[in-house]
Structures are given as C-alpha cells and as structure tokens.
Amino acid sequence: MTDESRPPARTAIDPAALARIAARLPGAGRISSDDLERLPTTGLAHDHLRLRGMLVDGWPVLLRVPRTSFWGLAPGAALARQAEAFRRLAPSGRTPRLLAVFEPEPDLPYGALAVEEVPGTPPSLPRDLSALAQALAAIHGLPTPLPEARPPLDDQTKPVAATLAVIEAQTGHLEAAGLHSESSAMLAEDLAWAQRFAAGAGAKAQPCALVLTDTQPGNFLIGADGSARCVDLEKALYGAITIDLAHATILPAVGWDPACAMGLSAADIAGFYRAYLAAAEPSLAKALRPWLAPMRRLTWLRTVTIFAKMKAAHLSGAWTGHDLAPAFRAHVLAHIDRCHDPVRIAAMRAEWAGGQDPLSTL
Secondary structure: OOHHHHHOOOOOOOOHHHHOOOOOOOOOOOOHHHHHEEEEOOOOOEEEEEEEEEEEEEEEEEEEEEEEOOHOOOHHHHHHHHHHHHHHHHOOOOOOOOOEEOEEEEEEEEEEHHHHHOOEOEEEEOOOOHHHHHHHHHHHOOOOOOOHHHHOOOOOOHHHHHHHHHHHHHHOOOOOOOOOHHHHHHHEEEEEEEHHHHHHHHHHHOEEEEEEOOOOHHEEOOOOOOOOEEEOOOOOEEEHHHHHHHHHHHHHHHOOOOOOOOOOOOOHHHHHHHHHHHHHOOOHHHHHHHHHOOOOOOOHHHHHHHHHHHHHHHHHHOOOOOOOOHHHHHHHHHHHOOOOHHHHHHHHHHHHHOOOOOOOOO
C-alpha cells in the first residue's frame, strides 16, 4: 500500500462519531460523547479514551484508536494484526484483554480496539524493575506456535540481521538530523561493529519467543499487588527475547515517558537482568546469557537511529507532532536531543567501550 492510498493522518477524534461506534459494544445501550474521557497522550501511535461506567464481560473499557497505520499496512490489516497480538498475549496474564474490534470506516479511518482498561500506575524506577522483568518472563514463556501459525505477526527468524537492516535504513537520516560530528562518529563506529557482529556471531540462532519489541517502561502499569502489565502491544512479533530485555533498560527507552523517566545505575540494570533470569526457565536463562550484552548494544543503536529519523522528519516538517499534547511533544523533542548529545552517547557506549558493562557480574 502506498503512502498516497492511506487515509490522511487525523488531527482530532470526532467524539460524537466515536460514541456512535462504541454503542455497538455488547450491552452498551446509548452512549454519548460525554461518556468518553480522553486520557493524556503518552505515545505517538494511538489515542486512548475511557468509556465511563461501561463494562463488557465485567471488564472496564478503554478505546484504543490508532492515529496511523503501523508497519506500512493497510488500515484493516494493521488493526487485525494488533488485535491478534492482544489475543495471543492475553494468556500470559500480563496484558489487557481484547473486548471488541471496530473495523475502519469513514468516521474511524484506522479502526479501533476496545480493550480492558488495566488499573495501575506508571512504574516507579528503579523500584519496579523486578516487576517488569517478571512480566516479560511470563510473556516470553508463552508457547511458541509452529512457523506456519505465526502470521499475521511477523516472524524474525534472524533477529540480528533484521535489526541491522532497520538500523542501516535509519542511519541514512543522521546527516539530516543535524547530529554533532562527535555523535555521528561514535554511531559510525557502532554501526561498523553491528555489521561485523551480524556477519559473525550474530548469525547464529538465539532464543526467540513472542516478544513485545517496544518495552520502554512507560508501556507498563503497576497494579495494586505490585505486578506489572504491558498495555502497548501493536509491535509484538516472534523474535529475540534479548531485544525486549535491552529496550526496557537502555537510556533512550527509560527516558521516553515523562511519568517514569529516570536514569538507571549499573546495579539497577544488573538487578533487572538477574530478576528476569531467575524468573525464566533455567535452560532458557543459560541460553540467553551470551546474547545479553551484544543485543543490548544493538538495541541501543536501533533506538538512537530511529530518533535520528524522527528528528530529521521534524526538521523537514514531515512530522510536526502537532497532534500531541504540547508538554509531551516538548518532552519528546528534548529527549531525542539528549540522546544524541555526545556526552550521553559516550556514557551509553561506556558499557561496551569503557569497561563499564553492567552485565559483567551476572
């Protein structure tokens, strides 16, 4: 599907139209726009609206409305893929239940999902890192279907090569992003390493499972019992467990959501990995260990280069962030700049280039 054939990006939700659509939920009765409460925006891809006073099968309802079609798919295919991610992850007990699917239509060009509204608060770091680790262990412990049963979710049988391809495409935006020359030079060194790694040890098989891909801490909520549940699932696929673990604790991801942004010490990071390995099945934990450090480096490079792509789009006017809450938009742009600062890049690279690997004690 070409960019030109996609519906235009929305700048606002029509509450009346969405209320009419939500009234199709089982037992909904009459719903007005006053019954919809828009939640604060903490991401780039979706709007979330609480349906006040409404239960489906006994569960409170949250409407999850895409702003665009992820993965470059047609809106209906993208929505079906996301719905399937919710279905497959639900048995872990660490994600919301899928309650209904609203297909794309003129008043809702990308469709919407009705999902269980998960009660909880954003993680408090580093205190809740262990809860995040246990949630990921439960998700990764789900049975993996045979290859023919994995679609419509992507199946990354060679996760290093797949990640490198993404990184290489994103590095094409470094110049347009206006990075400091020192930053560009360090990223070039890491790209060269990634290419060598992909051609050598990275080509070997590593443990894979159903993974979330986007495990930044702001995508989790902590319940009253202290357990964590992930509420952002549209990037789920079959791939490297180690990418999920890395993304939960690298600086670019940990600072993304202002509700839980915080720097983590080497001891905090090591504690997260220890909690995960203790919760994982012993043979899986053993198989993961050699991959933890190099995949952390690769995941960091993937993230800072996608930030370069975003920054380049912002500078060119291709992405303005006008549909985000002003405070969140300002936070996102400032965070991207921080992650591209030479001092911050050098600090992150010290894990593998300066003998400060937090995983060396595992």
